[in-house]
Amino acid sequence: MTDTAEFPPDDDPGRDGGPAGWLTPEDLAAARAQLPLVYVDAVPVRVDESGDVVAVGLLLRATPLGSMTRALVTGRVLYHERVRDALLRHIEKDLGPVALPQVPASPQPFTIAEYFPTPGITPFHDPRQHAISLAYVVPVAGDCRPQHNALDLAWLTPEEACSDTVQAEMVNGQGTLVRQAMAHVGRLD
């Protein structure tokens, strides 16, 4: 959730005029105030040949105030878009076109992250909106290059990604989501 919270999202087609059927900025703002929106969160990972997770990819972004945050790949599911296509689109948006993601065969997410505009109801918070996010661990086999508003993509070990230092650099509960993902893949420290 951090990307669009802190930067004008150039990935959201409705914002700058997309195909017919997408929302105008005003319509999206109105909907955001009254409906939960559907999001996906992807935790990009490197796996070894036995499928074991060896690294987690976190995007590095600058906030308007100049501090740094780390973030997952995240974004909205569009009207008439399949969840797996939304995952692919946001991974390509953030990691580039040759990341070679292996989107899971099953639509079953490892968890549902409920981002509330009010802090404290769940570990997840999004000041802009109520977002219900389907969270997946996605192995990427190719070359990843941060796109758009990300300064860098860092590959951390599961232990590093769960460390206090890195957790302190994540906002809106995404640190918790990373640890939930590492728990799911058996790599919670």
Place this chain on the structure above:
Amino acid sequence: MTDTAEFPPDDDPGRDGGPAGWLTPEDLAAARAQLPLVYVDAVPVRVDESGDVVAVGLLLRATPLGSMTRALVTGRVLYHERVRDALLRHIEKDLGPVALPQVPASPQPFTIAEYFPTPGITPFHDPRQHAISLAYVVPVAGDCRPQHNALDLAWLTPEEACSDTVQAEMVNGQGTLVRQAMAHVGRLD
């Protein structure tokens, strides 16, 4: 999805004037044409003392044309509502106030059912909208009485619920969802 497709949904607060912050019918109609909506599907089951599913509860409804359909408990997640509270609300709406549902401890659904307005993209279809539904199996321990527009609630064995006869009485892919649920609990015939 069948309930609100075929009957004016008296459970949808926006339709007949709900608390502030809920959508007017016009707003909801506009959003439905442009955003995927978040739903929950609950498969109500009876379990024995070892947790094994022994029966599936299906609602019986009459269509405007007079035919009968069977349906799951389903409905929209409202703004600022937790998924588990939406599950509870829709189960109470359809099964009554003393059904004693055991909402799963984990938010991980057994699948995501993507209901598209266009048939054939997934097994799920909703002519009104694009709905992304989080699907859960929910044991109910109490007394269940169909409410509102349901004529009856029938408890079927897993085998009966997956039979061709019963499957033919379900619409919009909910028969598939029942069989996915039975596969998940190890009771697919």
Place this chain on the structure above:
Amino acid sequence: MTDTAEFPPDDDPGRDGGPAGWLTPEDLAAARAQLPLVYVDAVPVRVDESGDVVAVGLLLRATPLGSMTRALVTGRVLYHERVRDALLRHIEKDLGPVALPQVPASPQPFTIAEYFPTPGITPFHDPRQHAISLAYVVPVAGDCRPQHNALDLAWLTPEEACSDTVQAEMVNGQGTLVRQAMAHVGRLD
């Protein structure tokens, strides 16, 4: 795994002469040296009316050296025993006959804990054997009383159960398993 590692397990029928078909102590010892054994781990929890986990039950045990450890409900799956019956049997063994456990409807565990006799291969370790454990979160609604070799059963909040203090009181990786369970139910701190 801690129970039988540190105490003669009076719950293991083969040890003190069980029904025909169960292993003698010598046979079980031989098998333990050559085959992975099937275990279940149950994380007993209290849930509120919406299914949200509010407390985790941990058994308090004394080691032969007089220190205290906290442990989950755990034990072997017997020949010709269903996994859900093994869960029930071990929960009754450790929490007493009126714990009223709600064994999950689905056989899908939240994780597989692989306890190796060699430390460091996974987070889980069992010096006696290679145990492959199917791990489940099990809500219990009734009155729980520690049985046999447990001194006490303590109900902790998810935050307390994941705290450094409590984690330090768990052995063989069960602290990690508790945190994996809390991650799965959305209550990882």
Place this chain on the structure above:
Amino acid sequence: MTDTAEFPPDDDPGRDGGPAGWLTPEDLAAARAQLPLVYVDAVPVRVDESGDVVAVGLLLRATPLGSMTRALVTGRVLYHERVRDALLRHIEKDLGPVALPQVPASPQPFTIAEYFPTPGITPFHDPRQHAISLAYVVPVAGDCRPQHNALDLAWLTPEEACSDTVQAEMVNGQGTLVRQAMAHVGRLD
């Protein structure tokens, strides 16, 4: 389970003299009569670029009586072997060394198949033993060639794999397991 039920399994190191620590045929036979054994079942699938399952790989085998059966990749987890390494080993054994399997990052299986020596307790049956099998869907990206006692490997669409004709060619409940897998990946017909 069908492979070793019907043919001397040349993949089981204990049978023909493996590394120290593995069981002799007599020991394995004794253990099989008294302990549940740990197995893995892999459902090999082809996925498209969005991760959607487009084909299921089934092995074709001849029974001693000359009829044909279709089977999944299956086999025992050895002492001190990780579940993911057992999956890799059995996939390589059955599909050859360049199948390029993508073993799931998470150890969470989509189901547990409990094969009992007594038919009818679960949908799964193994006349030789009580086997508790962790079941995974495994995408394979490479060239697959049936090995050992398999005559052929056929790629079927999910619909074909769930059809009555193909289901009738599977034994011991593996047809049910295929349909459970297709339900899990959202491709149950």
